[in-house]
Amino acid sequence: MADVKLSGVHKYYGNVHAVRGIDLTIADGEFAVLVGPSGCGKSTLLRTIAGLEDPDGGAITIGGAVVNDLRPRERNIAMVFQNYALYPYLTVSENIAFGLRARKTPEIEIRKRVSEAAEMLGIGNFLQRYPRQLSGGQRQRVAIGRAIVRKADLFLFDEPLSNLDAQLRDEMRTEIKRLHHEITTTMIYVTHDQVEAMTLADRIVLLRDGKIEQQGAPLELFEQPRTGFVAGFLGSPSINLIPATLKTNGPEAAVVFQSGGELTLPSAKARPLASMDGRDILVGIRPQHFSRAGGPLRDGVVSYSATADLIQPTGTRTFTTIRIGGVDAVAELQAHDVSSHGERIDLAIDLNRVVLIDPASGLVIA
Numbered sequence: 001m002a003d004v005k006l007s008g009v010h011k012y013y014g015n016v017h018a019v020r021g022i023d024l025t026i027a028d029g030e031f032a033v034l035v036g037p038s039g040c041g042k043s044t045l046l047r048t049i050a051g052l053e054d055p056d057g058g059a060i061t062i063g064g065a066v067v068n069d070l071r072p073r074e075r076n077i078a079m080v081f082q083n084y085a086l087y088p089y090l091t092v093s094e095n096i097a098f099g100l101r102a103r104k105t106p107e108i109e110i111r112k113r114v115s116e117a118a119e120m121l122g123i124g125n126f127l128q129r130y131p132r133q134l135s136g137g138q139r140q141r142v143a144i145g146r147a148i149v150r151k152a153d154l155f156l157f158d159e160p161l162s163n164l165d166a167q168l169r170d171e172m173r174t175e176i177k178r179l180h181h182e183i184t185t186t187m188i189y190v191t192h193d194q195v196e197a198m199t200l201a202d203r204i205v206l207l208r209d210g211k212i213e214q215q216g217a218p219l220e221l222f223e224q225p226r227t228g229f230v231a232g233f234l235g236s237p238s239i240n241l242i243p244a245t246l247k248t249n250g251p252e253a254a255v256v257f258q259s260g261g262e263l264t265l266p267s268a269k270a271r272p273l274a275s276m277d278g279r280d281i282l283v284g285i286r287p288q289h290f291s292r293a294g295g296p297l298r299d300g301v302v303s304y305s306a307t308a309d310l311i312q313p314t315g316t317r318t319f320t321t322i323r324i325g326g327v328d329a330v331a332e333l334q335a336h337d338v339s340s341h342g343e344r345i346d347l348a349i350d351l352n353r354v355v356l357i358d359p360a361s362g363l364v365i366a
């Protein structure tokens with residue numbers, strides 16, 4: 001068990017500044033997910049914690065001790081990579097035991113730990129098989145088993161599920177979450193998949209261009225993004241961003257779309273905007289905040305009439321493309337709310353949850 005502390009960590013590859021001054025504390029037992037677009041420095045940061053890369057500045061502390069000068073195998077870390085090569089000529093059992101044998105663990109202890117890990121991961125029946133005789137998900141479990149038998153202080157995962165099909169990914173995601181509940185070891189998990197990040201993390205650390213853009217509990221980031229980048233990165237389908245101009249009148253405010261039409265903002269949203277009349281703004285409306293209108297509207301909910309363009313049923317919900325403010329937006333409706341292209345639909349938009357972004361700075365202002 002260990003907490004992890006990074007202070008002022010930098011990493012350059014030649015003149016690529018891959019990690020740009022990261023300060024981050026991960027509590028003992030926490031499940032932290034590093035997420036962000038391709039190339040933002042996730043793997044570099046993880047590899048730096050593991051000791052596979054030397055930082056060009058800053059300190060890395062694991063369990064209270066600075067580890068900058070320790071080699072990877074002196075850090076008591078277990079790591080699972082995307083390309084978790086299993087040894088093809090060793091059985092599942094031998095693959096899981098490999099690291100323990102290399103460390104000269106007594107044979108009786110190896111057998112105990114392998115069978116515990118196999119039990120936990122549901123691969124107890126496959127111990128004598130070879131990797132080629134396993135499905136992708138079973139192989140992935142073996143790779144995780146190989147890591148957990150180590151009883152490391154810290155687990156690092158770098159996109160461990162990205163080679164699996166969608167259903168297996170969902171299953172393994174649940175397994176990893178359950179595993180963390182059982183062994184409660186600190187975990188740092190890298191993914192570029194925002195769903196994986198949201199569902200697994202105690203805390204999401206969203207990286208952008210080598211820096212932390214925002215960190216916090218999944219729903220905190222989702223509901224209170226500090227920047228348009230965070231609002232846009234989390235959520236599927238993505239938040240709709242609609243260009244508009246602010247129109248204020250005392251404590252009241254509305255957004256006026258460049259294509260005509262306006263929406264009056266609820267007073268809590270309007271309040272911080274009092275001095276911003278005429279400012280350009282991006283109006284962020286999540287697909288989930290549209291619904292089919294019906295009955296009286298709650299405070300802060302406005303009606304909007306639209307024409308359904310593309311219709312994408314998912315089974316439980318139907319994503320419908322509509323025009324608003326001169327741009328295409330996606331509304332997430334109930335499965336049967338809309339059935340045909342060109343259909344006229346009366347929608348309600350919950351503006352209590354709208355995110356207003358300053359297009360110049362990218363910051364959320366209300």
Ligand SMILES: Nc1ncnc2c1ncn2[C@@H]1O[C@H](COP(=O)(O)OP(=O)(O)OP(=O)(O)O)[C@@H](O)[C@H]1O
Binds near residue numbers: 014036040
């Ligand atoms: N060995 C290397 N030599 C030179 N540049 C590198 C090296 N490894 C990574 N980079 C660069 O550093 C930056 C961060 O890379 P990194 O692999 O950490 O990104 P990532 O967030 O893990 O992306 P992905 O989601 O694609 O895996 C990128 O610009 C990348 O091109």
Ligand SMILES: [Mg+2]
Binds near residue numbers: 042043044
């Ligand atoms: Mg990577």
